[in-house]
Amino acid sequence: MDLGLNEAQQMLKNSAQEFLEAECPDTYVREMEEDENGYTSEMWQKLAEQGWLGLIIPEKYGGVELEFQDLAILLEEMGRYMLPGPYFSNVVLGGMSIMDSGTEEQKQEYLPRLAEGQIIVTLALNEPSGRWDAEGIQLSATENGDDYTLNGTKLFVPNAHVSDYIVVAARTGSGENDISLFIVSSQTNGVNQTLLKTIASDRQSEVSFDNVSVSSSSLLGEKNQGWKTIEKVLKWGAIGKCAEMSGGGQSVLDMTVEYAKQRTQFGRPIGTFQAIQHHCANMATDVEGAKFITYQAAWMLSEGLPADREVAMAKAWVSDSYKRVCALGHQSHGAIGFTKEHNMQLYSRRAKAAELAFGDSDLHLDKVAEIIGL
Amino acid sequence: MDFKFDNVEEEFRSEVKEFIEKELPWDWRKEDLDAEDEVDSIKVMEFKKKLGEQGWLTMAWPTEYGGQSATHMRQVVFNEEMAYRGIPAGDAGVRMVGPILMLYGTDEQKEQFLPKIANAEINWSQGYSEPDSGSDLASLQTKAVEDGDDFVVSGSKIWNSAHAGSDWMFMLVRTDPDAPKHRGISFVLSELETDGVTVERIPMMWEAYRGLVTFDNVRVPKKNLVGELNRGWYVGAALLDFERSGVDRPARAKRILEDLVEFAKENQKNGTPLSTDPVIRRELADLAVQIETARLMCYNVAWMQSQGQIPNMEASITKVYGTEMMNRLYGFGVKMMGLHGQLDPGSKWAPLQGRIENAWLRSFGGMVAAGTSEIQRNVVAQRGLGLPRG
Numbered sequence: 034m035d036l037g038l039n040e041a042q043q044m045l046k047n048s049a050q051e052f053l054e055a056e057c058p059d060t061y062v063r064e065m066e067e068d069e070n071g072y073t074s075e076m077w078q079k080l081a082e083q084g085w086l087g088l089i090i091p092e093k094y095g096g097v098e099l100e101f102q103d104l105a106i107l108l109e110e111m112g113r114y115m116l117p118g119p120y121f122s123n124v125v126l127g128g129m130s131i132m133d134s135g136t137e138e139q140k141q142e143y144l145p146r147l148a149e150g151q152i153i154v155t156l157a158l159n160e161p162s163g164r165w166d167a168e169g170i171q172l173s174a175t176e177n178g179d180d181y182t183l184n185g186t187k188l189f190v191p192n193a194h195v196s197d198y199i200v201v202a203a204r205t206g207s208g209e210n211d212i213s214l215f216i217v218s219s220q221t222n223g224v225n226q227t228l229l230k231t232i233a234s235d236r237q238s239e240v241s242f243d244n245v246s247v248s249s250s251s252l253l254g255e256k257n258q259g260w261k262t263i264e265k266v267l268k269w270g271a272i273g274k275c276a277e278m279s280g281g282g283q284s285v286l287d288m289t290v291e292y293a294k295q296r297t298q299f300g301r302p303i304g305t306f307q308a309i310q311h312h313c314a315n316m317a318t319d320v321e322g323a324k325f326i327t328y329q330a331a332w333m334l335s336e337g338l339p340a341d342r343e344v345a346m347a348k349a350w351v352s353d354s355y356k357r358v359c360a361l362g363h364q365s366h367g368a369i370g371f372t373k374e375h376n377m378q379l380y381s382r383r384a385k386a387a388e389l390a391f392g393d394s395d396l397h398l399d400k401v402a403e404i405i406g407l
Numbered sequence: 408m409d410f411k412f413d414n415v416e417e418e419f420r421s422e423v424k425e426f427i428e429k430e431l432p433w434d435w436r437k438e439d440l441d442a443e444d445e446v447d448s449i450k451v452m453e454f455k456k457k458l459g460e461q462g463w464l465t466m467a468w469p470t471e472y473g474g475q476s477a478t479h480m481r482q483v484v485f486n487e488e489m490a491y492r493g494i495p496a497g498d499a500g501v502r503m504v505g506p507i508l509m510l511y512g513t514d515e516q517k518e519q520f521l522p523k524i525a526n527a528e529i530n531w532s533q534g535y536s537e538p539d540s541g542s543d544l545a546s547l548q549t550k551a552v553e554d555g556d557d558f559v560v561s562g563s564k565i566w567n568s569a570h571a572g573s574d575w576m577f578m579l580v581r582t583d584p585d586a587p588k589h590r591g592i593s594f595v596l597s598e599l600e601t602d603g604v605t606v607e608r609i610p611m612m613w614e615a616y617r618g619l620v621t622f623d624n625v626r627v628p629k630k631n632l633v634g635e636l637n638r639g640w641y642v643g644a645a646l647l648d649f650e651r652s653g654v655d656r657p658a659r660a661k662r663i664l665e666d667l668v669e670f671a672k673e674n675q676k677n678g679t680p681l682s683t684d685p686v687i688r689r690e691l692a693d694l695a696v697q698i699e700t701a702r703l704m705c706y707n708v709a710w711m712q713s714q715g716q717i718p719n720m721e722a723s724i725t726k727v728y729g730t731e732m733m734n735r736l737y738g739f740g741v742k743m744m745g746l747h748g749q750l751d752p753g754s755k756w757a758p759l760q761g762r763i764e765n766a767w768l769r770s771f772g773g774m775v776a777a778g779t780s781e782i783q784r785n786v787v788a789q790r791g792l793g794l795p796r797g
Contacts, residue, residue: 034480035409036710042408102408290792305797307781310788317787318724325703326696332408346696394693399685401692406668407682 036325042106045099049110052083057114059376065117066234070195072118077150086124087148090132094144101269105276105331112277113284115379117235119153119192125273126191126266127154130200134214134254134262143198143216152197154216157187157240158263165267165392167210167260172242174203174213179249181205181215183223183242193219193226193238201242206257214259215251222246233386268344271391272334275327275351278387282320282355285362285380289313292366303365312361319354326350342404349397352388359384410706416484423463423488430457435492439762441769442495443568444615445608448530451495452572455527464501465525467649472509472517473525479713482650483706490655491662500524500531502649504577507594510645511634520596530571532599532618534564534578535643542782544579545588545640549622551580551595557626558582558595566776569618570608573599576620583637594639596631597622613768614752650712651722652705656729656773660698660736663766666759667691667740674744674758681743690739697732704728720791723783730773731780737767 038046056079065071080086089104090096104124111120124147131143131154146152162169172185183203193199196219205213217224223245226238254262290313293304303309330347333340359381363370370377388394412420433440433450440447458464467482468474477485505524508517523529540547549562560580569576576597583591599606603625608616634642668691671681681687705725711718740763741748752761774780788794 034412034706034710036707037714038408286792290794293794301797302795304788304794307785307797310794311781311784313792313794314724314727314784314787317720317792318728321704321707321721321724322700322728325707326700328408329410329703332410335408343699346699349693350696350700395689398689398692398696401695402688405664405692405695407671407688407691 036328038106041099042103045103046106046110048083049107050113052079053110053114053116057116059115059379062115062117062379070118071192071234071236072195076118077153080120081148081150085120086150087144088124090128090144090148094140095148096144100335101272102328102331102335105272105327108273108276109280109283109327112280112383115281115383119155119195119236121273121277122155122191122196123147123153125269126156126158127196127198127200129269130154130156130214130262130266131216131253133265134259135216136254139216139253153192153195154198154200155190155192155196156200156202156266157190157193158202158266159187159189161186161188163188165396167212167263170202170204170212172201172203174201174205174215176205176249177246180246181249181252183215183217183245183247185242187240187242189229189237190226190240192236193240194228194236199224199240200253202259202263205259208257210260211257212260212263213256214253214262215247216253217245217247217251231386233383235383235386267391268334268340271344271348271397272327272330274387274390275323275347276331278351278355278384279320279323279327281380281383281387282316282323282351282358285358285377286313286316286320288376289316289362289365296367309365312365316358316361319358323351323354341400345397345400345404348392349394349401352394352397355384356388410703412480412484416480419481420484420488423485426461427488427492427494430454431492431494435494437760439493439766440495441613441615442497443571443617445571447495447615448568448571452527452530454494455498459526464498464527465505468501468505468525469509472505472521479648479650479709483652483654483709486650486655487658490658493659493662497655498527498531499533499577500527500529503533504531504596506649507577507633507642507645511594511642513630515630516596516633529575530568530573532567532569532573532576532620534567534576534597534620536566537563538565538619542779545592547579547581547592549578549580550584551582551593551627553582553629554626556629558629558632560595560597560622560625560627563619563621565609565617565619567618567620569599569606569620570616571618573618575599577633579639579643582639586637589640591637592639592643593636594633594642595627596633597625597627601625601627611769611772613765615769648712650709651718652708652712653722653725653729654702654705654709656725656733657698657702657705660694660701660733663736663740663763664691664695664698667694667736667743667763670740670758671743676745687743690743694732694736694739697735701725701729701732720787723778723786723791726778727774727780727783727787730770733773734767734770737763737770741767 084097087096088099092098128147174181174183199217201215223243225241229237293309296303326347330343333343366377369375442451466475466477470476537547551558551560579592582593603623605621607619708718708721744758747758750757752765
């Protein structure tokens with residue numbers, strides 16, 4: 034057993050903290066909440082230069098070829114600093130979908146450009162039904178000779194507005210799992226996007242496909258095999274999100290402890306009051322739990338071990354514990370914490386979005402129930 | 408990162424399981440023993456003797472004192488397997504008196520006590536809490552006055568196992584009433600079969616007792632003083648490097664959850680199995696997640712120790728979280744059983760032999776003993792997070 038980070042991981046963590054401290058201050062986060070794109074191309078270039086866009090892409094496709102657990106460490110820091118922009122949707126959702134299901138030719142075509150920051154890819158999975166299972170995918174892809182025609186609506190597609198390509202999960206048969214993935218240029222005729230206004234000021238879109246014709250070469254991997262990839266992407270996504278939440282929770286705890294030391298009422302720092310001390314102790318407990326339950330699942334995914342149980346447990350725990358951490362953070366900060374000018378609300382809005390992403394605790398607890406034999 | 412035990416540890420786990428299956432003198436599937444209960448403690452001591460013969464009772468002791476210098480993770484494996492089967496493994500002699508003697512004891516004290524502790528020949532009782540000194544332990548008032556070759560001890564010690572066959576008590580006594588409170592305390596060993604010692608039983612709300620011991624001018628030979636006079640507070644705080652992750656709680660909880668899942672599958676409410684009720688499914692799943700999280704936090708404490716780090720805040724976190732999780736687990740278990748949940752052990756209608764009901768009542772003790780949840784949270788906030796003292 035080794036519950037710590039190895040030397041390379043510690044270096045990655047340190048350099049991520051150093052970079053984000055310098056390049057992603059809260060002023061940048063706030064600016065990007067209002068920005069049309071939600072990130073700057075300078076930032077994107079820098080992320081590419083760090084090697085982070087290709088962090089887990091194999092070397093032969095121009096990546097750094099680290100493991101998923103390393104990516105989790107990086108995402109933890111990105112969550113701590115609330116890095117805005119399409120990093121997560123590009124690397125975890127778009128990139129890993131291609132890595133998992135693409136043919137050799139498709140990998141050659143997309144992954145090197147993704148690693149260098151030349152293209153941005155996202156994944157269009159959810160639909161207006163809001164379901165997370167294969168039946169929730171109703172957008173149809175009908176075969177017409179060498180082409181497919183896509184019809185339907187995708188919802189909550191992250192960063193579609195700045196994407197070059199969208200990996201689309203489409204129904205190609207009547208069997209429950211007859212799902213195929215297509216990689217479609219975002220500019221294709223018939224693809225229309227509308228930005229949604231969301232709680233975390235992130236950029237999610239409704240993307241409609243109106244008789245969109247794509248060639249069969251845009252089928253990622255094999256026909257009717259897409260759900261297998263989506264099942265994996267949902268696990269990577271859930272744990273990636275847990276890592277972000279884990280870092281966010283640590284930041285909220287640090288911020289609250291600092292505030293409790295500085296803020297004076299009744300002639301002494303509020304951190305001397307046992308009520309506030311116990312809020313902080315409870316937050317520390319939740320943060321500690323989130324870290325290890327996330328790392329365990331990330332490690333298992335890295336090792337290619339069956340991790341259904343650990344992933345479901347992690348997403349269930351972290352979704353709820355981050356929410357508790359934010360609630361106590363708010364309570365300890367008093368009124369200033371829920372003003373726009375304070376960073377506390379930046380975290381609590383993101384915590385809610387992250388809770389909903391890849392299934393909330395109820396969805397994952399239902400999985401756990403089955404796994405423990407109920 | 409690596410979240411699995413190594414092969415040697417897993418082999419040891421199998422060895423422990425096999426040993427328990429063969430040697431345990433009671434049916435762990437049906438009984439839930441309380442080491443501080445007078446009837447149960449006899450069985451527990453009997454099993455500890457077998458562990459002593461196996462060398463496992465003192466596996467964490469250094470080899471020079473007859474131990475095995477077992478690694479922290481090996482101790483975790485052992486403690487998990489014991490706790491899963493509800494075997495009270497915490498032995499005050501092994502975990503507290505032995506290590507304290509190794510650090511502070513005279514050669515004579517070491518010779519007199521260590522072999523007997525290792526063979527489970529002494530049943531120790533802890534003499535720390537007093538009726539008026541709980542969380543503020545250093546305010547303790549039991550006094551020991553020097554008189555020739557003896558101390559003369561007067562006062563009372565509470566919440567111990569003196570009623571359950573204890574032979575000796577290790578205790579903190581006030582030897583200098585004028586010094587600041589932490590600096591007038593000494594650590595002494597007292598035989599309980601002595602003139603002036605009275606042991607009373609205090610009935611607990613679950614089916615067990617705790618001891619209240621009154622010392623009325625009891626003579627304790629000075630050779631039973633451990634460490635320096637008036638330095639007892641610091642002697643008592645000494646810790647050998649035992650794994651102190653509290654992993655027994657999630658290990659025990661895992662077993663209880665398995666019982667509750669079985670119960671939910673086998674029993675019905677309004678004509679359908681409990682296990683199909685969505686609320687019950689989610690509650691049990693949520694408890695499973697809490698147990699898993701507690702387990703990992705405990706592993707981290709042991710792992711930090713194995714790396715030579717001192718897990719202060721982390722150990723307090725596992726104590727608070729683990730004991731409160733147990734209380735939620737048993738509390739839900741009782742509720743899930745409906746009206747039957749209220750039945751005492753011994754009733755023919757009691758589900759799971761009434762163990763869940765009794766354990767729920769007992770679980771309040773966990774949140775109070777050995778540093779209340781409130782004291783532990785203070786430790787996390789002040790020592791861990793650096794918040795100022797009030």
